[in-house]
Amino acid sequence: MANVDVDDLRSEGPSNWREFLILTSGSLQTLKWVWAHFAGSEGRSRVKSMAVWMLPNTAFKLLPFLAIGRLVTAVQEQDTPVARVATIGFFLSLVLMELTGNRIRAHREKALAACAVQIDKRLSELFFHHGIGQFLSEGSRLSAANVEKARGRVWSVMDLMMFEGIAALMDIGLAYVLVWLLSPRSGLVMTGLFVIHAFFSVYMSGRVMRDGVPIDREYRAHNVYRTDRWSLFRRVIMAGRVREEIDYMTEWMARISRKDNGLWLWFNDQISIRGVVMSVFFSLCVWWEVTCAFQGILAVASMVPLFSWSYNLFMNFWRLGHMERQLNWNMPSVQAMVVALTIPTDVPVKADALQVLPNGPLGIELRDVSYAYPSETSPTELVPVLSHVNLVIPPGCKVGLVGETGSGKSTIGNLLLRFMDPTSGAILVNGYNLRDLDLSSYCRAIGDIPQHPEILEGTLRDNVLYNVPLADRAAFSDADVWSVLAKVQLADHKRFTNGLDTRLGKNGMKLSGGQRQRLAIASAIIQHLRFVVIDEATSALDAKTERRVQKGIEAMLGENTTALMIAHRLPTLRFCDMIVILRPASSLAPGESQIEYVATSLEDAYAHSPTFRGFADELGMAF
Ligand SMILES: Nc1ncnc2c1ncn2[C@@H]1O[C@H](COP(=O)(O)OP(=O)(O)O)[C@@H](O)[C@H]1O
Ligand SMILES: [Mg+2]
Numbered sequence: 271m272a273n274v275d276v277d278d279l280r281s282e283g284p285s286n287w288r289e290f291l292i293l294t295s296g297s298l299q300t301l302k303w304v305w306a307h308f309a310g311s312e313g314r315s316r317v318k319s320m321a322v323w324m325l326p327n328t329a330f331k332l333l334p335f336l337a338i339g340r341l342v343t344a345v346q347e348q349d350t351p352v353a354r355v356a357t358i359g360f361f362l363s364l365v366l367m368e369l370t371g372n373r374i375r376a377h378r379e380k381a382l383a384a385c386a387v388q389i390d391k392r393l394s395e396l397f398f399h400h401g402i403g404q405f406l407s408e409g410s411r412l413s414a415a416n417v418e419k420a421r422g423r424v425w426s427v428m429d430l431m432m433f434e435g436i437a438a439l440m441d442i443g444l445a446y447v448l449v450w451l452l453s454p455r456s457g458l459v460m461t462g463l464f465v466i467h468a469f470f471s472v473y474m475s476g477r478v479m480r481d482g483v484p485i486d487r488e489y490r491a492h493n494v495y496r497t498d499r500w501s502l503f504r505r506v507i508m509a510g511r512v513r514e515e516i517d518y519m520t521e522w523m524a525r526i527s528r529k530d531n532g533l534w535l536w537f538n539d540q541i542s543i544r545g546v547v548m549s550v551f552f553s554l555c556v557w558w559e560v561t562c563a564f565q566g567i568l569a570v571a572s573m574v575p576l577f578s579w580s581y582n583l584f585m586n587f588w589r590l591g592h593m594e595r596q597l598n599w600n601m602p603s604v605q606a607m608v609v610a611l612t613i614p615t616d617v618p619v620k621a622d623a624l625q626v627l628p629n630g631p632l633g634i635e636l637r638d639v640s641y642a643y644p645s646e647t648s649p650t651e652l653v654p655v656l657s658h659v660n661l662v663i664p665p666g667c668k669v670g671l672v673g674e675t676g677s678g679k680s681t682i683g684n685l686l687l688r689f690m691d692p693t694s695g696a697i698l699v700n701g702y703n704l705r706d707l708d709l710s711s712y713c714r715a716i717g718d719i720p721q722h723p724e725i726l727e728g729t730l731r732d733n734v735l736y737n738v739p740l741a742d743r744a745a746f747s748d749a750d751v752w753s754v755l756a757k758v759q760l761a762d763h764k765r766f767t768n769g770l771d772t773r774l775g776k777n778g779m780k781l782s783g784g785q786r787q788r789l790a791i792a793s794a795i796i797q798h799l800r801f802v803v804i805d806e807a808t809s810a811l812d813a814k815t816e817r818r819v820q821k822g823i824e825a826m827l828g829e830n831t832t833a834l835m836i837a838h839r840l841p842t843l844r845f846c847d848m849i850v851i852l853r854p855a856s857s858l859a860p861g862e863s864q865i866e867y868v869a870t871s872l873e874d875a876y877a878h879s880p881t882f883r884g885f886a887d888e889l890g891m892a893f
Contacts (some may be wrong), residue, residue, distance in 0.1 A: 284479050290475075305428075308385060308424060310384055310388030319377045320374050320378055328440045332445060332579060333359070335574055381432065393421060396612070401690050402684075404615070412611075415498075416610060434589070438589050438590055441582065442590070452572050452576045456555055456559060459554075459555040460580060460583055467590070471591070477537075478537060485529050485533065489530075495522075499515055499519070534595075537595060552584055617690060626708065629800070629830075630830065631830050632715070632716070635663070635701075638660060639659045639695035640695055641685060641693050656681055656855060660863075661850060665700075668835065671837075672875070677855075678852060682834070682852070683805045699712070714737070714739070715800045716800060717737075719807045721806040723789065725789065729773055730789075735796065757822065758792045758822035758826075760792060774789075784815035787811065800832065804837075823835075840885060850865060851866040851875060851882050852865060853881060866879050
């Protein structure tokens with residue numbers, strides 16, 4: 271069999287029968303995956319119990335027709351005792367149907383509750399399992415908007431599969447066996463109806479997959495676009511483009527919707543055609559049985575159950591068709607989500623990973639580190655950004671990193687924060703390979719002050735204490751929190767009118783840029799930091815605010831903290847023990863090191879690094 275990439279088929283849709291079969295089996299795999307991950311052990315055992323109760327329930331649903339058949343003949347034959355027994359049988363069946371139905375509904379409710387918890391938990395686990403670098407590079411697939419949309423679809427698929435599906439299959443199975451028992455003629459015709467149904471299903475699903483998959487892809491793209499514009503409302507409103515954006519998104523949505531609608535109208539017509547064809551066969555079958563009854567081959571008492579059961583079967587085919595439509599509609603989103611969430615993590619945590627303990631400054635070493643990003647135009651091609659970088663940062667050392675924009679400074683910072691792993695070479699932390707360390711414990715021991723700090727929806731206290739594990743929060747009194755805020759000159763009791771309970775607004779909207787930066791520093795230093803990466807944290811601030819933030823930074827950098835500070839404003843590196851000057855990997859002559867010079871002071875850097883001198887001269891500074 272030639273190699274067919276199922277992911278490709280999923281995004282393009284099948285173009286022939288073989289591809290359709292591959293995709294169909296892929297859909298079954300997806301259902302299995304959904305069941306395995308989202309039902310949870312509690313949900314699974316509930317569903318199994320429910321299935322066990324469904325069998326007698328289905329039987330009690332079908333048996334009353336047997337009693338009615340007996341009643342009809344009892345009336346014909348004026349046989350009161352038989353009529354009485356049949357009525358009692360009728361009554362018992364109904365009551366037992368109700369009682370078993372009660373058990374089914376109870377298990378169903380419990381299964382739903384268990385699944386609700388499990389879906390949320392598992393989605394979060396799968397979502398956060400990726401490296402930060404992956405979120406940045408796979409943003410279109412690994413987006414919260416896509417996962418959130420598919421979450422609802424997962425619900426529908428599970429509901430169809432676990433509740434409707436099992437019930438319909440049981441109804442069909444039992445009714446089919448009973449019809450065969452009463453009349454093999456009807457059994458045979460029902461088999462024929464099933465074949466007709468299946469034939470149409472395969473034909474219709476093929477078209478739905480071919481046309482529906484690209485439509486779903488457009489829906490998802492639209493969803494990502496809309497979510498992006500909603501969250502960046504400020505830009506949209508300030509650009510005066512609200513009307514244009516709404517018109518654009520509405521027109522786009524209308525276009526997708528038209529295509530989608532066309533497909534389902536076609537599907538609807540096919541269902542009707544199939545229904546009419548099956549009705550013809552079914553009616554002929556009824557007539558056949560009636561002629562048999564005329565000839566005495568079929569007992570009159572059997573006619574009621576036979577017609578009722580086969581009608582039940584017929585209606586369940588219709589129910590199956592409805593489920594197929596639902597499944598087809600939900601499947602592309604669910605599959606896209608499964609594909610996104612199962613992208614293997616690029617920062618795998620080993621089972622025997624070493625815990626990082628919270629004391630002493632860390633010594634960091636980049637040993638022959640190279641890193642390349644996938645090229646935008648062809649993902650198999652890599653664009654080298656770091657090339658064989660060697661650097662030793664002794665424990666407690668404050669390193670300033672200087673270089674042109676695009677030379678790879680942030681990439682070094684990101685590698686040290688383990689957003690991703692080096693393409694080759696290794697990062698050593700106190701002599702241990704960073705890949706062998708437990709990521710969460712490493713993250714708790716280190717700090718990250720980015721250029722754009724992320725403030726959580728919540729209070730001032732929530733934000734300062736966020737980096738502290740819940741179990742350790744009790745150790746921090748309000749006075750402790752205020753004293754940390756004082757270190758970064760943010761203990762402004764007048765500004766925070768509700769004290770530590772002051773709400774900061776979405777992404778800290780109620781704070782100035784400098785305040786946001788200082789808050790980020792406060793939340794980083796509330797715990798002892800063994801190593802911190804500060805990436806252009808002050809470059810967006812005015813000179814006065816920058817000095818205040820810089821003071822905050824220096825306040826946190828005691829001798830127990832190792833630091834890598836990336837900065838454009840050279841004077842902010844004054845306190846550094848070591849200045850590293852980086853040049854772009856693309857500009858290197860053969861054999862040349864990407865690190866142009868390692869200086870011990872700004873004066874040393876100015877004297878020996880042409881790049882550094884260039885920056886300083888541009889700024890009109892001499893050291
Ligand atoms: N997620 C990414 N995907 C692809 N290329 C990237 C990504 N991040 C950075 N780059 C590229 O890598 C190079 C180095 O970027 P960066 O480390 O941010 O440089 P610096 O911080 O020195 O300005 C730049 O050319 C940038 O465009
Ligand atoms: Mg940068």
